[in-house]
Amino acid sequence: MSQRLIALLGFVFFFNLFFFHSFGSVMFGLMVFGSFIFLTVTFKPAQYKKTELLSALSILLILLFFCLGVILRANGFIQSVLGLSSLITLVIYAYILSSRIPMVRSLFEFILAPLYFAQTYIKTGFKTISIVTSGQYKEILSEKSAVVKSSLARSLLIGFMIGLIVISILISMFSSADPIFASFIKNIVSADFIQTLSQRLTLSFLLLLLLLPFLTLNRRNIFNSPLELLKRLNLVHEMSVVMGLVALIIGLFLIIQWPYVFVRVPFETDLSKFGVATYSEYVQKGFGELLKIALFVYGLIWAGLVILRENKAKEKSVLKYIQIVVLVEFAVFLFSIFRRIWLYQEYHGWSLIRIYGSFFLLWILGVTIFLALRHFWQRKWVIGEMIFTALIIFMIGVLNVETFIVLNHPPTVNGKVDYVYLSRMSSDGYVGWEKAYTYQKNLIEKYEKKEFLNKDERKEVAYAGIVIRELLQNYKDMVLQRGTQNDLKQYLIETYAFQRDANLNLYVPPGSRNYIMEQNDGITKMQELIWSEMIDYRKAIKDITISKSTYKYRFNLSDTDSMRWNRSFFTLPYYSDYFKNKIKTDKKIKDSNIDRFYTWNASDARAFYLMNKNISYHELLQLQRKYFNIYYTIENQFVDQRDYDMDISLESPLLD
Known part of the structure; x- marks a missing residue:
């Protein structure tokens, strides 16, 4: 049991590497491993058995794949899927180890393993709290546990404590003897570390308390499946009726949709009576519901199989044949959904x-094949299902x-290509950012000199404004994540200079001129602080917001609306009492290489490099200026000549 105490203390010290640092892809991977x-x-x-060693290596490989995906991909949804999959895999691994089994033995054990382990952890936690509060340490200190009685553990603990004292003395002596070594130690043990020492100790203590149940945590290697209830009820006749009705409904659905999905004929005139305008709209509808x-239906087939297995006369049972019919129909049903996806992309392109x-769908099809095999052969198909599931998640990540x-x-x-959609992609789709930028740049230059824009042209200009806004947001996010102090400083200089010029070159209603003058005075003070390096650049940039307001691309505003003369997507923090806490007094701004390492992401790093190379931030700001010049032109048209019909969605799922 001494190894548990050593592991626990080592894990707490390991986690101290991450306290008070920015969370990111690399940090998550290190935490997982x-x-x-x-x-x-x-x-x-x-002593490891061969099966136990193989199980540990397999799970390590799966975690490696998942964490690799987290580091490679930047899409928030994908990172969430991979991160959650990594955590679930760790919990299943803990379940396997604490149960002393080489691998889960059934699909339902695989599904319920996280819940069962959480239950064991909570029970052990309450037991540990009870022991600590009552002062009855005998259970923890018993020969069975042997946590403290172990001579090895005691020796290691004493040696560690003495070692800390000896190391402190040596570091002090070496620092006095060599200024280079002293500077090195000062860089490692910074003032920030000393200031956060008490907080580190508090967090370490809390983490230690959370991990304390692991000292005595063990599970029985017995799995009580909730499906035992279905086995005892003997519902073979009832399930035959249920699955028969399921087969009937699925068959009816397939027959009705057959002419519209599987046969290539122009049915658009027939579809109009169902409230569907076009064939492409038909294949788009209800996609989420079909999933x-x-x-x-997959769950129903599983329930039918469980009941069928416990039927003594299963070879003669009609349920077996109904199950096979439903499986065949289900396969056709899955194929019909794939067909809908293919038809949709023919008309409207791909989407996330x-x-x-x-x-x-591919995952459901794969596990359905394993489910069909279970109807004929009883094997440990759960291993195949686990590998298949891991491969699907790995493919999504890579x-x-x-x-x-x-x-x-x-x-x-x-x-027409939806460039707004492309501009809203994560850095994984940087090539889409570049295409959207190039297209909208040409469009803005095309309409820049026009004195009147018609309805379709106004729509194109509005979409260009949204794309510019999204690209400005993307650049801000990239410079915050990957920018050096020089990058951050340059971003602030150009942004504040742009806002000042925008304020000077716009028409301001008489009642608002004092407000604009105050803004420009605040900008001037901020520029002085930026140049003198007295601003925490990162915090200042975080306080810059890029407006998502519809007023920025809607042209039919009233003459009294204040948005008429705010010719920028930016809302900037100015020098004020609120902002004084952002000012550094030591005039030294350090770049945190550790934070940059912890937050490193392959897609973000590549996008930031290419964006600096191919999409100049200065040019992006000038494109914003030209857009608002056109905005002003449209705004000066008659009221009934400002609107347009928006035919895109700004609520598309899975976009950052």
């Missing part, structure tokens, strides 16, 4: 929800879906 090592050492058996239906929905969409068949609306 640190947790894997902690669990492996904590529950390490006296839910697929999952629901369609491609990731296809991955989900494949750059956003770049695939941009380069192959980007989303279209009324036959």
Whole structure:
């Protein structure tokens, strides 16, 4: 048991590396692998069996794939899926180790393992609290636990405590003897570290309390499946009726939709009577609901199989044949959804929800094949299902879906590429940012000299404004994540200079001139502080907001609306009492290389490099200026000549 105490203390010290640093992809990966090592050492058996070693290596490989995806991809949804999958894998690994089994033994054990482990952890936690509060340490200190009685643990603890004192003395002596070494130590043990020492100790203590149950945590290797209830009820006849009705409904659905999905004929005139205008709209409708239906039917087939297995006369039972019919229908149903996806992309291009929905369908199809095999052979198919699931998640993480969409068949609306959609992609789809920038730049230059814009042209200009806004937001995010202090400083200089020029070159209503003068005075003070390096650049940039207001691309505003003369997407913090806490007094701004390392992401790093190379921030600001000049032109047209019809959606799912 001494190894558990050593693992626990080591894990707490390891986590101190991450306290008071920015959370990011690399930090998450290090945390995951640190947790894997902690669990492996904590529950390490006296001697590994071949199956146990193979299980540990397999889970390590899966975690490696998942964390690689987190570091490669920048899309928030994908990072969430991979991160959650990594955490679930760790909990399943903890369940396996604490239960002393090489691997989960059934699909339902695999599904319920996180819940069962959480239950064991909570029970052990309450037991530990009870022991500590009552002062009855005998259970923890017993020969069975041997946490403190172990001579090895006691020796290591004493040696560690003495070692800390000896190291402190040596560091002090070496620092006095050598100024270079003293400077090195000063850089490592900074003033910030000393200031946060008490907080570090508090966080370490709290983490230690959370991990304390692991000292005595063990599970029985018995799994009580909730499906035992279904087995005892003997519902074979009832389930036969249910699955028979399911087969009937699925068959009816397939027959009705057959002419519209599987046969290529012009049915658009027939569709209008169902409230559907076009064929493309038909194949688009109900996609999410169909995915839910697929999952629901899969669960029903599983329930039917469980009941069928406990039927003594299962070879003669009609349920077996009904199950096979439903499986065949279900396969056709899944194929019909794939067909809908393919037809939709023919008309409107690919989208993230369609491609990731296809991955989900592919996963359902794969586990359905394993489910069908269970009807004929009883094997440990759960291993195959686990590997297949891990491969699907790995593919989602490694494949750059956003770049695939941009380069192959980007989303279209009324036959035109939706550049707003491309500009709203994550840095995975940087090539879409560049395409959107190039197109809108040409469009702005095309309409810049026009004195009158018609309805379609106004719509194009509005979309260009949204794209510019999104690109400004993307650049701000990139410079915050990957920018050096020089990058941050240059961003602030150019942004404040642009805002000052924008304020000077616009018409201001008489009642608002004092406000604009105060703004410009605040900008001047901020520029002085930026040049003198007395501003925490990162905090200042975080306080800059890029407006999402519809007023920025709606041209039919009233003459009294204040948005008429705010010719910028920016809302900047100015020098004020509120902002004084952002000012550094030591005039020294340090770049945190550790934070930059912890937050490093392959897509973000690549996008920031290419954006600086191909999309100049200065040019992006000038494009914003030209857009608001056109905005002013449209605004001076008659009221009934300012509107347009928006035919794109700004609520598309899975976009950052």
